[in-house]
Structures are given as C-alpha cells and as structure tokens.
Amino acid sequence: MEFKKMGKMTLGCIAAALSCSAFAVTATPGSLTVATGSAQTVQIANVSGSVSVFSSKSGIATVSMTDATHYRITGTKAGSVVLEFKDSKTSAKVNVTVTTAPSASLNGRLLASNCFQCHGTNGTGGFERLAGKSASEIYGDLKEFASGQEDANGIMAAHAMGFSDDQLRSIASYFSSIR
Numbered sequence: 001m002e003f004k005k006m007g008k009m010t011l012g013c014i015a016a017a018l019s020c021s022a023f024a025v026t027a028t029p030g031s032l033t034v035a036t037g038s039a040q041t042v043q044i045a046n047v048s049g050s051v052s053v054f055s056s057k058s059g060i061a062t063v064s065m066t067d068a069t070h071y072r073i074t075g076t077k078a079g080s081v082v083l084e085f086k087d088s089k090t091s092a093k094v095n096v097t098v099t100t101a102p103s104a105s106l107n108g109r110l111l112a113s114n115c116f117q118c119h120g121t122n123g124t125g126g127f128e129r130l131a132g133k134s135a136s137e138i139y140g141d142l143k144e145f146a147s148g149q150e151d152a153n154g155i156m157a158a159h160a161m162g163f164s165d166d167q168l169r170s171i172a173s174y175f176s177s178i179r
Helices: 007-022 108-119 135-147 155-160 165-177
Strands: 026-028 031-035 039-045 052-055 061-067 070-075 079-086 091-099
Touching (some): 039 079, 052 061, 108 155, 135 155
Parallel strands (some): 031 091
Antiparallel strands (some): 026 039, 052 079
C-alpha cells in the first residue's frame, strides 16, 4: 500500500535509477596487487561510448588497452594508486598496490662489494669514503658515471654502466646506511 502512495514521480525516479545502474561501467577486479615489472589484467563491462583511464598518481603503474574490454596494468614502482575507468556516463575505480617483486629485491651490500676494492670495505676508506653520504648524492654521482657525463672512459663509468637503475639505487642506499 505504501508503495502506491509514492506516486508516478517516485516510480519514475526508481525506474531511472535501475536503468542507470544496469548500464554503469564496471571493472573487475576492484583491487589488485601487482609486483614491479609484472602485470595483471582488469576487465571492464557495461561501457557506454569510449573509455578514458585516469590515475591518482603518476609513475606507479602503466595501463594499456589489450582489447575492447581488457586493460593490462603493469607495476612500475612500489606504491598505491587508484585507476579510474570512465565512460560517457559513469566510472569505475580499481585500487592498485604495486610491490617490489621478491626476485627483484636487491641486496645493496652484495652489489656494493664491487666497490670495496677501491673505496674500502663497506665504503669506509680508499679513494673516497662513501659510507654515510646521502643516498641521493651517491645515486646522482653513479648516474653521471653511468650516463658518461662524468669521466666517460674512466673506471667508475665502466662499473656504473654495468648496473641497472634499481641496482644503482640499492648501492647508494646501502652506502648511506653505513656510519
């Protein structure tokens, strides 16, 4: 009985709400965890028109369309991001957590052991003391050597060029932690 008292206007609103929700874009899964360098797929459905993807933070994950309803989410660096898949009427959000892959976890001391011959055990002497310097300073110096901006034909350039960016960061972090 109470339902009839609502009138035509309310019934129209209920019908409109039901039809709108039936055509709301959806994304499955609604949240995911992906390791750096690996990818997972998100499926979207109930799309009205074209889809745009927005990210709450840049650089954490990349999104690429694999077909009309599937998007590949690739972890770029550790962190959390919200991806919003938006069509012409509605949007759906996917919470993404990017973790460091266990196999990609780098042991800074092991990598830095290559430096010990010239910079002393644990970077505490030798040509230049590295222990205790800031990670950003050490990393910056290593990047200059690796890119050839500094002493392109020297021994430091030869060593630095042999490491990936993540490995250089790990080495810099290790030396900055030594006192």
